[in-house]
Amino acid sequence: MANPRPKMITVTSPRATLMHVYVNTPDDYKGVLKYKTQFTCDAAAARPLMAAMDAATDARMAEAVEETAAKIAKLRAAGENAKAKAVNQPKRKTSYEVLLDAEDQPTGKVRFSSTVNAEGSNAKGETWSNKPVCFDRFGKPTTVVVYGGSTAKVAVQLVPYAMADDNGTLNVGCSLRPKALQIIELVSKGQKSASGFGFEEEEGSYDGSSFTADDAADDSTDDNSTSSERDSQTRSEIADDDEF
Template sequence: MNKIQYENIVTPAGRAIYPWLINPDTKFNALGEYKVSLSLLSSEAEPLIKKIDEAMEKAKALAPEGKKIKLQDPPYYNEVDVDEQETGNILFKFKSKAQIQTKDGKTVRISPKLFDAKGTLLRDVDDIWGGSKIKISADLAPYYVGAVGAGVSLRLKAVQIIELVKGGGNADSYGFEATEGYEASSEASQSGFDTADAQEDF
């Protein structure tokens, strides 16, 4: 089986849907998962879709030669509203494990790093609600598993908060403006993200 190196990607700023970024979701996985869906305009989504589709071809190449390959659904799909009508946006699904087991049997807890619009590392965010405007850093991970087939996962690494929504409100209700962004007073750290007004993400 061929080995493959994961590619890191940084998304454009989009709207967070059902974010689990502060505490992991344990409903279907006792070890917990951090996860979030990101809503992007279809025009902004095209470069990421292209990268995912290219990674799917790499995932197929991981299968044994001559074996019929079952393909998993890609980690993106058309967004629909409450009336099941397409919005014109694309949703991307990101997730990461909250715990991993090392070779010596130890359990290591991991969580996505959070940064503000200026690239400052955040350590005291109480919660991040749906509707927050964020960018995501993730590993584009092709895989092949005999029991399930070939696919691509978007492994969540870090999140940059451009506009923070807390307590169930939306960005407009809090008076946020994308050009100003969310800025914290915590100690600066290298984030790997561009500033909030960056235009090129791929």
């Protein structure tokens, strides 16, 4: 008999870039509503998450092997040896994507996918929302609309699974359910982050965070004054020329 299923755990990703984001309103695909997002992290920083997913997959794989062995034994006991011989062993699936470059070399990035039904329900007919909760960088709840390109940490629930394909083979892996996000850098609709344009931090003297609206007003006033002075000087020069 298989061991009792371990309680599903929640793990938080490192800083990640979000894409295909549906955390404010669910994605509607053929009438099926799901909250979802993909996120890409540095591979080194994502090792704890990958290790947790691998461990959950390995545990579910061990159960699947036991379940398959029991199925084969039951068929043989019933004298159905041909059917027993046709039973396939479970297949282990990697549930995250190590990103490769054009030469099939690792880029140092890993992509994860997370999805959950918009609503949950139980045998009693009770329902509840699975909408992920969003927090700002200070840990305060926020209802801001999040778009792809934003930087965030994603809290995901690990859900190991074993799903039979059309041939009856159990495919074993670990899916992720988005539970919460901490938004670190927000990208609005139609915008891209600096990294989205290929920009990285560079040495220099300009810091936009210290540039205020008052600074802009002062610069504008200076520019207008300089322009007026130039116009006055030009008119004076023209008047002098007319005297000759």
